Amino acid sequence: MRRIILTLTIGVILILSFSNAFSQADKGISKTHNTIRFAVIGDRTGGAIPGIYEQIVAEIERMKPDFVITVGDMIEGPENNEERLRNKWTEYLSIVSHFSMPIYYTPGNNDIETGFMESFYQEYIGPPYHSFDYQGIHIIVLDNSRWSSSNELPKEQMDWIKDDLEKNADARQSFVFCHKPFWETTVVEGNPDSLHFLFKKYGVDAVFSGHYHKYFSGLYDNILYTNVGSSGAGTAGPGPTGLEYHFVWVTVDDKAISIAPIKMGAVLPWDEVTAEENKFIYNVETNCISFSQPFLISENNYSGVASYEVVINNFSKEFRLEDTLKWDVPNEWFIEPTNKPISIAADSSETFYFTIKNQKTLYPLPELSLNFPYGAGKTAQTTKALPIAQQTVCHKADKKPKIDGKIKEEIWQNGITHFLGYDGTTPKTDSVKFCFAYDDNYLYLASYCADSDIKSIMADIKEHDGAVYGDDCVGYIFQPDPNKDEMYLIYVNPNGYIFDQKMEPNASGYFESDESWNCEYDVKTKIGENYWSMELRLPLAQFGTTIKKDNFWGLNMMRKQPRLNDAAHWQIPWRYGPEFLGRLIME
Numbered sequence: 001m002r003r004i005i006l007t008l009t010i011g012v013i014l015i016l017s018f019s020n021a022f023s024q025a026d027k028g029i030s031k032t033h034n035t036i037r038f039a040v041i042g043d044r045t046g047g048a049i050p051g052i053y054e055q056i057v058a059e060i061e062r063m064k065p066d067f068v069i070t071v072g073d074m075i076e077g078p079e080n081n082e083e084r085l086r087n088k089w090t091e092y093l094s095i096v097s098h099f100s101m102p103i104y105y106t107p108g109n110n111d112i113e114t115g116f117m118e119s120f121y122q123e124y125i126g127p128p129y130h131s132f133d134y135q136g137i138h139i140i141v142l143d144n145s146r147w148s149s150s151n152e153l154p155k156e157q158m159d160w161i162k163d164d165l166e167k168n169a170d171a172r173q174s175f176v177f178c179h180k181p182f183w184e185t186t187v188v189e190g191n192p193d194s195l196h197f198l199f200k201k202y203g204v205d206a207v208f209s210g211h212y213h214k215y216f217s218g219l220y221d222n223i224l225y226t227n228v229g230s231s232g233a234g235t236a237g238p239g240p241t242g243l244e245y246h247f248v249w250v251t252v253d254d255k256a257i258s259i260a261p262i263k264m265g266a267v268l269p270w271d272e273v274t275a276e277e278n279k280f281i282y283n284v285e286t287n288c289i290s291f292s293q294p295f296l297i298s299e300n301n302y303s304g305v306a307s308y309e310v311v312i313n314n315f316s317k318e319f320r321l322e323d324t325l326k327w328d329v330p331n332e333w334f335i336e337p338t339n340k341p342i343s344i345a346a347d348s349s350e351t352f353y354f355t356i357k358n359q360k361t362l363y364p365l366p367e368l369s370l371n372f373p374y375g376a377g378k379t380a381q382t383t384k385a386l387p388i389a390q391q392t393v394c395h396k397a398d399k400k401p402k403i404d405g406k407i408k409e410e411i412w413q414n415g416i417t418h419f420l421g422y423d424g425t426t427p428k429t430d431s432v433k434f435c436f437a438y439d440d441n442y443l444y445l446a447s448y449c450a451d452s453d454i455k456s457i458m459a460d461i462k463e464h465d466g467a468v469y470g471d472d473c474v475g476y477i478f479q480p481d482p483n484k485d486e487m488y489l490i491y492v493n494p495n496g497y498i499f500d501q502k503m504e505p506n507a508s509g510y511f512e513s514d515e516s517w518n519c520e521y522d523v524k525t526k527i528g529e530n531y532w533s534m535e536l537r538l539p540l541a542q543f544g545t546t547i548k549k550d551n552f553w554g555l556n557m558m559r560k561q562p563r564l565n566d567a568a569h570w571q572i573p574w575r576y577g578p579e580f581l582g583r584l585i586m587e
Helices: 002-006 012-018 020-024 052-063 082-096 114-125 153-165 194-201 275-287
Strands: 036-041 067-072 128-133 137-141 174-175 204-210 216-220 223-227 247-252 255-265 290-291 296-297 306-316 320-327 333-336 337-344 348-358 367-375 379-383 388-396 432-438 440-452 471-480 487-492 496-505 511-514 522-525 531-539 551-561 566-569 582-586
Touching: 036 052, 052 082, 052 247, 082 114, 137 153, 153 194, 194 223, 216 275, 223 255, 275 367, 275 379, 290 379, 296 306, 296 348, 306 320, 306 337, 337 348, 388 551, 440 471, 440 551, 487 531
Parallel strands: 036 067, 137 174, 174 204, 204 223, 296 388, 388 432, 388 582
Antiparallel strands: 036 247, 128 137, 216 223, 247 255, 290 306, 306 348, 320 337, 320 367, 333 348, 367 379, 432 440, 440 531, 471 487, 471 551, 487 496, 496 511, 522 531, 551 566, 551 582
């Protein structure tokens, strides 16, 4: 055993020798038991980065914990095709087959999004929620993959949790694993949480979650809460201390429960980023740099010039913000000045002015960055891309278009035809055209999707709110009122079936979906020899608005073509939030 330890990295030796790095996460244990060590592995998917999860699996294997447990998002979802779903689970299980110790699994939203996906989870993994014991430690695995809060969990599962905790109240310790950190918007804020109530009542010692792809932690009512970041899923970049891809090491001995995030074989303190610091950093990342408005792009024209205002907000109550604003300026863009020294007093703001021009190509966008202090010796870099807003026209219809899917009326003769691939370059998809019209009562949408191999079109879904987004489809994000953070997502496939939902920000600013929302609509599609087309009529009343000339809606649109493994986007990235939308101007 001594020889094995000597082959490990210095960071690992510190773990095995119980370094003071764990002192911040110690929780006393009174009885004498064997020491147990296990690893908690974070999200793999949600934009998986090839090779990262495999590397972390190798690191954990070298450290030889007693067992490994995930916090979910092990395969890329959603998925509605049996063959692809089986391939994804086979691939994942092949990756973790390198572990020589037991591995236990927690379901994430990418693993179980539908009943169809749940059936395969049970086949390949087992029950979505269950419990087991390991040398006196009781471990509960919950399934919150399809819900947005503790109060939404099915009564059957809540009853099971309560019963399981009661039956195992005398366990050496109790740990809970779930995917989504409901606690981050309830417990951290001092708000009621039905799961936390049970955990506190029955003496749960620690709770682990994932989902947000970043690490944070907190001690609440003597329960250690830890959110595990990315173990291979896409991230917005390293956190404020450089912590990005990692896993968590847990040691349970006679004296304490010790928790530490580990990256690149090194040991980091449990309170690397506290929940309170995470909220402050999120505020900095979201609101420190404030652009006066989007950089407006004329329809199908990528040239523009603007005198531009940028507001810098110093949210710190303690630190003066002294740094240099730095623009990263790609080709086809001109910004003057590119560097601007700033010195802003605590709890105040200042406005800075730049001249910005675009010549031809939009992407990549210019990015503005600065370093922001958030604690003694702690600095976070925040970077924001210049927001742009493409513009297109919604024409007033003198005559109601006939909803037949044929796209032949005069009002559909003009439309948007210039689209972008995932990386901002020319997409691989066949050509596409989107058109818009309105009258006093309706919004009308039309799309024409060329397809050079129409026999290979994917149109498997034949039910409302099925996984339409996995088929060939067109998608829209609408923000009817630019003053309200309410957005609506609508996908339509060649069969004329729709997936729709309403999007609103939660208390933390993350957009949550309300899939119970169903739009009223009339839709017709047509599949021709080398194309498919769609017409859609939407009553305005359901959006709580009317249309007035020269007003605008926030808009993004896309066409997915699975056969070519690409999509044609109007704006990238395809994300929820006013800053990611263009403008649909009412003519």
